[in-house]
Amino acid sequence: MKILITGIAGFVGSSLARTILRDTPEVKITGIDNLSFGYIQRLDDIQHQIEFIQADLSDIVTLLSGRRFDTIIHCAAIAPLPECQIDSYRALVQNVAICGAVADYALISGTRDIVFFSSGAIYEGVTEFPTPESVDISPTLNYPTSKYLAELYFKALCRSQALNVTAIRLFNLYGTHQDYFRKQPPLIGYLLINLIQGTRATLFSSGEQQRDYVYIDDLITLVRKAANKMNAMQNGGNFWAVNAGSGIPVSVNNIITTLENLAGKSLDIVRQPSEKYWDKYGELFDRSIPINRTTIQQEVEKHTQASTSYALQEFDWSTSVTMEHGLKACLEYAATHKAINPNV
Numbered sequence: 001m002k003i004l005i006t007g008i009a010g011f012v013g014s015s016l017a018r019t020i021l022r023d024t025p026e027v028k029i030t031g032i033d034n035l036s037f038g039y040i041q042r043l044d045d046i047q048h049q050i051e052f053i054q055a056d057l058s059d060i061v062t063l064l065s066g067r068r069f070d071t072i073i074h075c076a077a078i079a080p081l082p083e084c085q086i087d088s089y090r091a092l093v094q095n096v097a098i099c100g101a102v103a104d105y106a107l108i109s110g111t112r113d114i115v116f117f118s119s120g121a122i123y124e125g126v127t128e129f130p131t132p133e134s135v136d137i138s139p140t141l142n143y144p145t146s147k148y149l150a151e152l153y154f155k156a157l158c159r160s161q162a163l164n165v166t167a168i169r170l171f172n173l174y175g176t177h178q179d180y181f182r183k184q185p186p187l188i189g190y191l192l193i194n195l196i197q198g199t200r201a202t203l204f205s206s207g208e209q210q211r212d213y214v215y216i217d218d219l220i221t222l223v224r225k226a227a228n229k230m231n232a233m234q235n236g237g238n239f240w241a242v243n244a245g246s247g248i249p250v251s252v253n254n255i256i257t258t259l260e261n262l263a264g265k266s267l268d269i270v271r272q273p274s275e276k277y278w279d280k281y282g283e284l285f286d287r288s289i290p291i292n293r294t295t296i297q298q299e300v301e302k303h304t305q306a307s308t309s310y311a312l313q314e315f316d317w318s319t320s321v322t323m324e325h326g327l328k329a330c331l332e333y334a335a336t337h338k339a340i341n342p343n344v
Contacts, residue, residue, distance in 0.1 A: 002028045003227075004069040004111070006057055006102065007076030008050070009038025011178050012117065012219070016073060019220045021049050030069070032057060037078065042177060057098045060105045071227045073115045074102050077147075080182060081121075081299065082281040084143040085291060095146035096153065103157055113164045113230035115223055116154055119147045120171035120212070120245060120304060129249075130307035133169065133241050140295060155239045162236035166226035168219075171245035171306050174326060175216030176333035183280055187252065188213075188327070191259055192334040194267060201267055203252065205274035205300050210249035212304045215321035219244055225315045245306025246319040258324055262331050274300035 003020065007013045008031025017029050030051040031043075043052060055063055057076055077095050078084055084091035099116070106114060121144035123131050139145045154165040172186070180189040194201040222244055230238070260266050275293040277300045278284055284291045311317045 001026075001071075002030070002069045004064070004072045005029060005031045006060075006072070006074045007033055007038060008052065009033040009035055009040055009042050010075055011042075011175070011216070012173070013038070013073070013075040014042035014046075015175060015177055015216050016075070016220055016223060017043075017050060018046055019217070020224075021046055025049070030064075030067075032060065032063070033076065037080075037182070039181075058101050060101050061108060064105060064109065066109075068109045069111045070231060071113045071115065072102060072106060072111055073223060073227070074099070075117050077117065079119075079143065080184065081141055081143045082184065082278045082284065084146065085141060085278075086281060086283045088142055091142045091146050092149075095143070096149045099150045099153055103154070103163065106163060107157075107161055112162070112236045113227065114154070114166070115226050115230075116150065116165055116167045118151050118167040118169045118241065119144060120169045120243065120306060122148045122151075122169065123304070124299070124302070129303065129305040130247055131243070131305060132307040133243055133310050141299065151241060155241075158237055158239040164230040164233060164236045164238045165240070166230060167239070167241045168222065168226070168244045169241060169306075170219065171212040171214055171243065171304060173214055173216060173219060174330060176330055177216070178330070184278075188255065188330060191256065191267065192330060195259060195263055195265070195331075196334050199268070201269050202272055203269055204272050204277040205252075206271070207252035207256065209301045210251045210303050210305070212245040212247065212249050212306045213323060213326075214245050214319060215326040218246075218319040218321050222311065222315060222317045225317050229315060240314060242311050242314060243306040243308060244311070245304075245308065246323075247306050247308040248323075249303065249305045250323055255323070255327070258327050259331060262324075262328055263335075273297075 005013045020027050032053045034056045122137050122139050124139040124144050126135050128135050151167045157163050174188045178189045275297040278296050
């Protein structure tokens with residue numbers, strides 16, 4: 001079996017490649033990443049087992065001319081919400097238009113089956129919890145809007161040109177190789193940095209807001225089930241949008257308490273108003289028409305909870321890693337790699 005992973009130097013792509021090679025070393029993996037958000041160091045332990053191509057996906061047809069894969073797993077994207085909000089054009093190019101390049105390659109090469117990473121962020125503003133895939137979608141921010149547009153595009157191609165696409169609507173992901181280093185790291189990575197290094201954590205809002213978290217190992221199981229389901233089908237033309245979440249919302253304060261109990265020490269925390277969360281990104285406020293701070297506040301304080309019934313029905317998938325177990329694994333990894341630097 002041959003698999004193409006885009007964005008392979010990112011958290012999801014590298015973790016996926018590592019697990020596939022561990023469980024099925026006979027699988028041939030090719031990975032493409034331009035390293036704009038990924039770290040090549042994430043591949044140090046497996047680079048001898050994969051074919052790595054450092055390039056932009058806009059050149060994918062030329063780069064892979066004449067080659068066919070059993071599955072494409074399209075992870076590459078600009079994920080940080082403020083980055084997408086600052087540069088709308090870049091967000092649309094990387095998160096939507098690049099899907100066109102990937103689709104062109106799939107159609108030319110005969111690679112029928114695609115796993116696409118969408119986002120649970122597309123449910124921005126919904127009030128139905130747990131949130132089913134069938135809910136009306138009307139996002140506000142650039143990132144979820146770009147992901148939803150990409151879904152619509154892939155769904156159209158499934159109708160018109162018989163691709164198979166599974167769009168995974170990923171809720172809050174965490175795991176040992178999560179991102180610790182971007183300008184505004186995801187919550188758990190940020191808490192671990194401060195916990196290990198003994199530095200002060202600046203948090204926004206009361207911490208009572210709840211999000212749905214999914215551990216990387218559970219996500220990888222869903223990806224593999226989706227790929228296997230599509231590979232086993234005789235015909236193309238199928239599109240699935242499926243939630244990847246635990247269905248169990250957890251508050252920021254609960255995560256803090258769990259980490260502190262596991263580590264046996266307390267975090268030094270200072271709290272700021274939620275509308276100040278993106279203040280590091282001055283470009284958003286220095287414009288003639290700045291971003292509305294109420295939008296930021298709503299993003300920080302939103303509640304998320306995935307409905308998981310469709311994932312169970314269609315893919316026989318549900319999560320198995322508890323939050324405590326997942327946080328314990330993350331803490332042990334962070335403590336082992338003491339300084340938590342991007343070269344690890």
